[in-house]
Amino acid sequence: MDKQYRLKRTLKQLTGLSALALFTCTAAQAANWRYAHEEYAGDVQDVYAYKFKEYIEDNSDHTLKVYRFGELGESDDIMEQTQAGILNFVNQSPGFTGALIPEAQIFFIPYLMPTDMSSVVKFFRESKAINEDFPKLYAEKGLELLQMYPEGEMVITLDEIATTPEELNNKKIRVMTNPLLSETYSAFGATPTPLPWGEVYGALQTNMIQGHENPIFWIESGKLYEVSPNLIFTGHGWFTTAMMANQDFYNDLSKEDQTLVQKASDYAFEEILEHIDGLADSSLEKITNSSKKVTVTRLNDEQIEAFKERAPQVEDKFIEMAGDSGKALLKQFKQDIKDL
Template structure:
């Protein structure tokens, strides 16, 4: 090769290896449709990146590149640059992420919840090194909405869940939580859930109201129960090599876009659960929507300690440190919001997604 050819080859390698000193297209996959919460977050992120850089963001909603496990593998391998995925699925890679499925750990009060996600040391300091070990840059975690249980028969106590098969994500701690509730947890990919409910293979599943409404899950259920046990959490990650290879100015563009999308999605969710439940009732007037009283919730809440102990067993080497820091963060969030720590019944508030 002559000197000119070597120089051109070196320049090409430098551009590709840098992850994008020049204008690039960044590929971003998520677990929901464009009109759902993760899709709204992704569109705001795309808007911010493209307004503040020469890069473009290509979005891949749920199903276009496979199931959750597929898009995670594609991100780790560098085929995708960004992935938005619940800790429910990353729990197999990062056992500590299962902490988000300890029931009644997260508050129902929206101000406390948002303060926790904004300021949590567990999220912003303890989790990133764990994600890094899996080739991922943790960019943010955010709430999507109160998780609600859908079933064929009414539920007012753990006894009502006896032998009820409830679809759960492929997450060991979520399985433990529903076992503690008295149900028979049945891990299934999301794409099989509607059909399994329709044919009676399973009798229940959990998700935020917006997701139950948008996926028409209410068509194959008769009862929606608000146990108050959790809020659906999701996380945005980048391929670690890609992110580290970017110049600082591009990394800052991404961080700023994440911050803007976080603020946007919190506002977007305000009142979303109530709106979604109203749409469900309009589409299916026969459906029953029940919010359990504090007294009715007590037997479910009593299972939280056992699930927490299970988390400490299976949640990885940092499980205890993560749990202790999260509890400290939640206490700080409650103090900042000026309210009691976890089990305050929410007023109409921000919500949203899931799986």
């Protein structure tokens, strides 16, 4: 099915009204805006979306319709719909945006980001790379970057306990369709296996793959622990996501509505930071209470060092993929982290 046909079909599914009537918004005319994200009801992106919606609707006559994972397709689909103007807002992680914006893959360089909650929050608040450099990169692709925010520490699930790169040899680990993430797991000794999210549970269940990575709340929400019960905390990074608008739509808004959208994204950001504080611990408790098969392994400093030693080759690959702009962004990231 080609891209143009999918976009037309989605537009018909959304409404029988014209796109102009749906998406044109002025200060004098209330509009119904549309927002899609990648997760399920109650997950982090869903909480963010509904906080954004709450602010918009409490402070204007506009309404906002939120679409969750699968309702309009997968991550690639909702990005295409946003770029085409069918959707006004989209929440998509850099794991999928990397094909569009190679520099966004920087979040998949292992052991680059801090992993303790307070440092992560400070980084997202103050980082020049996050708050100044990334909006310019997204704008080049017709997207108005409104917010980047963390969701949780990445955790590997596996068919058996592993604490060294050697123990990951020949293990097929599901990754998002992201070349740098594949490079990370190759460096870790595993066999990276790109798969759409909808196929992951079944692939783990049938041993087509032996593991995957995700924040712990997503492992709990998707019940991945049922088919991949060994949880391994490697400390290699946090899952980051980005919320953005179609740039033409945003630029056509009145100054009043642009301010409204900015304030709504800031409000949702503050709310989501509060939401994720303690979320990992509560999700892990739910998992361990639900299954006696689950094991939890937290690598010690010496074990982490064995994985960290392999990170430089991923940095080299990132610079190869992203070129001079990626090299400059990586330098700024490291400076921002140093400034913490």
